Amino acid sequence: xxxxxxxxxxxxxxxxxxxxxxxxxxxxxxxxxxxxxxxxxxxxxxxxxxxxxxxxxxxxxxxxxxxxxxxxxxxxxxxxxxx
Numbered sequence: 251x252x253x254x255x256x257x258x259x260x261x262x263x264x265x266x267x268x269x270x271x272x273x274x275x276x277x278x279x280x281x282x283x284x285x286x287x288x289x290x291x292x293x294x295x296x297x298x299x300x301x302x303x304x305x306x307x308x309x310x311x312x313x314x315x316x317x318x319x320x321x322x323x324x325x326x327x328x329x330x331x332x333x
Contacts, residue, residue: 251275251276251277252266252269252270252275252276252277252278253278253279253280254266254277254278254279254280255279255280256279256280256281259277259279266289267289270289270290270291271291274291274293274294275290276288276289276290277289277290
Protein backbone atom coordinates (compact mmCIF):
# COMPACT_ATOMS: atom_id res chain seq x y z
CA UNK A 251 0.00 0.00 0.00
CA UNK A 252 1.32 3.39 -1.01
CA UNK A 253 0.62 6.64 0.80
CA UNK A 254 1.14 10.20 -0.38
CA UNK A 255 -0.12 13.72 0.04
CA UNK A 256 -2.33 15.47 -2.46
CA UNK A 257 0.52 17.86 -3.33
CA UNK A 258 2.95 15.04 -4.08
CA UNK A 259 0.28 13.17 -6.04
CA UNK A 260 -0.30 16.23 -8.24
CA UNK A 261 3.45 16.59 -8.89
CA UNK A 262 3.85 13.02 -10.17
CA UNK A 263 0.38 11.71 -10.98
CA UNK A 264 1.56 9.50 -13.86
CA UNK A 265 4.11 7.73 -11.65
CA UNK A 266 1.53 7.03 -8.94
CA UNK A 267 -1.13 5.80 -11.36
CA UNK A 268 1.37 3.58 -13.19
CA UNK A 269 2.40 2.08 -9.83
CA UNK A 270 -1.22 1.38 -8.91
CA UNK A 271 -1.98 -0.33 -12.21
CA UNK A 272 1.27 -2.19 -12.88
CA UNK A 273 1.98 -3.38 -9.33
CA UNK A 274 -1.61 -3.98 -8.18
CA UNK A 275 -1.02 -1.36 -5.49
CA UNK A 276 -3.53 0.62 -3.48
CA UNK A 277 -2.75 4.31 -3.06
CA UNK A 278 -3.98 6.40 -0.15
CA UNK A 279 -3.93 10.15 -0.70
CA UNK A 280 -4.05 12.00 2.60
CA UNK A 281 -5.99 15.26 2.64
CA UNK A 282 -5.42 16.30 6.21
CA UNK A 283 -6.41 14.88 9.56
CA UNK A 284 -8.76 11.89 9.17
CA UNK A 285 -9.48 12.69 5.54
CA UNK A 286 -8.32 11.12 2.33
CA UNK A 287 -9.12 8.98 -0.67
CA UNK A 288 -8.13 5.57 -1.98
CA UNK A 289 -7.01 4.94 -5.55
CA UNK A 290 -6.98 1.39 -6.90
CA UNK A 291 -6.89 -0.30 -10.28
CA UNK A 292 -10.11 -1.26 -11.99
CA UNK A 293 -9.09 -4.94 -11.77
CA UNK A 294 -8.67 -4.67 -7.99
CA UNK A 295 -11.98 -2.85 -7.64
CA UNK A 296 -13.80 -5.48 -9.70
CA UNK A 297 -12.21 -8.23 -7.60
CA UNK A 298 -13.39 -6.58 -4.38
CA UNK A 299 -16.91 -6.20 -5.76
CA UNK A 300 -16.99 -9.86 -6.83
CA UNK A 301 -15.87 -10.96 -3.36
CA UNK A 302 -18.46 -8.71 -1.78
CA UNK A 303 -21.15 -10.26 -3.96
CA UNK A 304 -20.06 -13.82 -3.16
CA UNK A 305 -20.21 -13.11 0.57
CA UNK A 306 -23.40 -11.04 0.43
CA UNK A 307 -25.71 -13.93 1.26
CA UNK A 308 -25.33 -16.43 4.07
CA UNK A 309 -26.12 -19.26 1.62
CA UNK A 310 -23.15 -18.35 -0.60
CA UNK A 311 -20.91 -17.89 2.43
CA UNK A 312 -21.82 -21.36 3.75
CA UNK A 313 -21.16 -22.93 0.31
CA UNK A 314 -17.73 -21.29 0.14
CA UNK A 315 -16.87 -22.34 3.70
CA UNK A 316 -17.92 -25.90 2.90
CA UNK A 317 -15.77 -25.96 -0.25
CA UNK A 318 -12.74 -24.65 1.67
CA UNK A 319 -13.27 -27.26 4.38
CA UNK A 320 -13.47 -30.07 1.80
CA UNK A 321 -10.33 -28.85 0.08
CA UNK A 322 -8.37 -28.59 3.33
CA UNK A 323 -9.47 -32.03 4.53
CA UNK A 324 -8.49 -33.65 1.23
CA UNK A 325 -12.09 -34.58 0.55
CA UNK A 326 -12.21 -33.02 -2.90
CA UNK A 327 -11.74 -34.13 -6.47
CA UNK A 328 -10.63 -32.71 -9.81
CA UNK A 329 -12.67 -32.54 -12.98
CA UNK A 330 -11.45 -31.85 -16.47
CA UNK A 331 -13.00 -28.83 -18.13
CA UNK A 332 -14.64 -29.08 -21.52
CA UNK A 333 -13.27 -26.98 -24.35
